[in-house]
Amino acid sequence: MRIGELAERTGTSSRSLRYYEQQGLLATRRTANGYRDYDESDLRLVHQIRELLAIGFGLEETRPFVECLRAGHASGDVCPASIAVYRRKLAEVEECIDRLTSVRDHLRDQLDRHEAAAEESTCRSRHGRG
Amino acid sequence: MRIGELAERTGTSSRSLRYYEQQGLLATRRTANGYRDYDESDLRLVHQIRELLAIGFGLEETRPFVECLRAGHASGDVCPASIAVYRRKLAEVEECIDRLTSVRDHLRDQLDRHEAAAEESTCRSRHGRG
DNA sequence: GCTGGACCTGACGCCGATGTCAAGGCCTAC
DNA sequence: GTAGGCCTTGACATCGGCGTCAGGTCCAGC
Numbered sequence: 001m002r003i004g005e006l007a008e009r010t011g012t013s014s015r016s017l018r019y020y021e022q023q024g025l026l027a028t029r030r031t032a033n034g035y036r037d038y039d040e041s042d043l044r045l046v047h048q049i050r051e052l053l054a055i056g057f058g059l060e061e062t063r064p065f066v067e068c069l070r071a072g073h074a075s076g077d078v079c080p081a082s083i084a085v086y087r088r089k090l091a092e093v094e095e096c097i098d099r100l101t102s103v104r105d106h107l108r109d110q111l112d113r114h115e116a117a118a119e120e121s122t123c124r125s126r127h128g129r130g
Numbered sequence: 131m132r133i134g135e136l137a138e139r140t141g142t143s144s145r146s147l148r149y150y151e152q153q154g155l156l157a158t159r160r161t162a163n164g165y166r167d168y169d170e171s172d173l174r175l176v177h178q179i180r181e182l183l184a185i186g187f188g189l190e191e192t193r194p195f196v197e198c199l200r201a202g203h204a205s206g207d208v209c210p211a212s213i214a215v216y217r218r219k220l221a222e223v224e225e226c227i228d229r230l231t232s233v234r235d236h237l238r239d240q241l242d243r244h245e246a247a248a249e250e251s252t253c254r255s256r257h258g259r260g
Numbered sequence: 261g262c263t264g265g266a267c268c269t270g271a272c273g274c275c276g277a278t279g280t281c282a283a284g285g286c287c288t289a290c
Numbered sequence: 291g292t293a294g295g296c297c298t299t300g301a302c303a304t305c306g307g308c309g310t311c312a313g314g315t316c317c318a319g320c
Binding site: 002003004014018033034035036 | 295296297298299
């Protein structure tokens with residue numbers, strides 16, 4: 001299949017596919033006229049990339065998964081290198097969640113504090129002291 | 131005080147302070163020789179900016195806080211516009227946490243799954259079938 | 261008067277994934 | 291043969307918050 005079809009079937013753009021190729025993630029064959037030519041294995045490969053990107057992986061982090069698929073494995077995540085990336089990413093995500101959680105708590109505190117102040121001011125005005 | 135001192139006292143760089151000024155967040159006076167001249171209110175203002183940036187706000191989102199301080203309020207977050215940004219940010223952060231949490235769960239599942247497979251394979255090999 | 265440090269403006273670089281434009285080649289249908 | 295749709299490469303643009311360099315100014319101390 002040609003690049004347009006692959007793009008459509010993977011929910012991405014031709015531009016991105018060329019970029020993945022440029023990054024060495026997609027080894028592309030060419031037809032006689034110079035058009036890129038893809039098959040079902042490329043489809044799976046790009047699907048894998050897109051799924052990982054969608055959950056926040058960087059393109060570079062998808063490489064082990066891609067290579068795992070290329071090595072003939074049915075799934076991109078059965079290879080040690082992929083597992084290692086999973087672990088690393090899990091740690092990153094957990095740390096990020098922790099940070100965001102404390103930010104969230106901080107924001108809630110600020111809002112609560114302000115709400116309390118507004119409440120009190122309403123109260124004062126209701127009692128003719130504002 | 132001059133820009134170098136302000137930068138040091140706020141834990142940032144001269145470059146950043148010039149950038150904030152360029153974005154209209156910092157209204158800077160000049161001494162006769164053209165040097166930027168700051169006072170304690172600028173210090174508080176930059177502190178406010180840095181704190182918000184540190185917890186993930188964009189520079190643009192600090193603007194209401196800055197204007198609130200400029201309007202003479204003791205704190206940058208007592209104005210309605212600042213509160214609104216707090217609310218918006220809280221929603222954003224909560225959504226982000228939700229997304230990351232599901233990513234985390236997904237990653238854990240993958241790792242568990244793989245660990246189980248490894249376990250089983252170890253088991254098989256222990257029994258002479260790997 | 262000279263050195264050196266802090267300051268000035270202006271401008272380019274970075275990161276990552278992708279959009280977008282330009283200028284052209286290929287192929288199909290009419 | 292020509293219109294138009296898909297393809298090609300190459301290159302610049304985007305976003306944000308700076309880092310960093312270049313080339314020049316200002317001032318304090320010696």
